[in-house]
Amino acid sequence: MISLPRLYAILDSSCFSSPEDLFRAAEELFTAGVALIQYRNKSADAQVVLDQARELRRRLQARAPAPGIPKPTLIMNDRSDLCLAAEFDGVHVGQDDLLPESARKIIGPGRWLGVSTHNSQQVIEAGQSSADYVAIGPVFATGSKANPDPVIGLPGVRQARELTRKPLVAIGGITRENCRSVIEAGADSVAVISDLLRDPRKSAEEFLRILR
Ligand code: TZP
Ligand code: MG
Numbered sequence: 387m388i389s390l391p392r393l394y395a396i397l398d399s400s401c402f403s404s405p406e407d408l409f410r411a412a413e414e415l416f417t418a419g420v421a422l423i424q425y426r427n428k429s430a431d432a433q434v435v436l437d438q439a440r441e442l443r444r445r446l447q448a449r450a451p452a453p454g455i456p457k458p459t460l461i462m463n464d465r466s467d468l469c470l471a472a473e474f475d476g477v478h479v480g481q482d483d484l485l486p487e488s489a490r491k492i493i494g495p496g497r498w499l500g501v502s503t504h505n506s507q508q509v510i511e512a513g514q515s516s517a518d519y520v521a522i523g524p525v526f527a528t529g530s531k532a533n534p535d536p537v538i539g540l541p542g543v544r545q546a547r548e549l550t551r552k553p554l555v556a557i558g559g560i561t562r563e564n565c566r567s568v569i570e571a572g573a574d575s576v577a578v579i580s581d582l583l584r585d586p587r588k589s590a591e592e593f594l595r596i597l598r
Pocket of ligand 2: 463464478479480481482483
């Protein structure tokens with residue numbers, strides 16, 4: 387069973403005005419000690435996604451981690467093929483992507499597989515799959531996802547916790563203000579897009595302090 391860090395940072399290309407800005411944010415998260423980072427790009431062509439993912443990895447590999455902090459685990463959103471091609475550490479699939487077992491076939495046994503879920507039935511199914519972690523959400527209202535599923539609230543996190551023993555990631559509208567309550571509801575980790583954007587290093591440090 388994998389061990390999830392409390393903070394799971396998601397870098398969504400649509401939130402940055404250039405790839406360079408995204409790479410810089412990644413470096414700041416790295417400096418803050420963020421141990422798990424997802425690269426999410428819903429709009430670019432596959433080759434552009436691959437090139438950016440490789441550059442992201444190269445930038446983070448080139449930096450020496452702070453003492454006691456490992457290199458971040460890098461997760462590719464949606465695409466198992468690009469996860470392999472970019473030599474990422476894992477892939478995250480949603481309900482509209484490859485089924486978990488199909489993604490697993492591509493990435494093999496060693497890389498991480500995460501699965502997004504939005505209701506009890508999906509949590510149960512993901513829990514029975516070869517996923518390494520199950521993500522549940524949106525916990526709160528979010529502006530970072532097109533056509534989000536209904537908000538599940540903290541009761542939804544509690545329910546998901548009862549339905550699977552796999553490591554549980556909560557996502558959607560999670561901020562420094564509410565993240566503690568999400569962990570207390572049973573999540574092992576919180577995935578965050580927007581509340582890391584403004585000053586990535588400072589916000590990540592604050593998240594990590596609050597979640598310690
Ligand atoms: N899946 C469910 S909510 C969400 C995704 C990708 C977006 C989370 O972004 P934010 O800005 O942290 O609410
Ligand atoms: Mg997806």
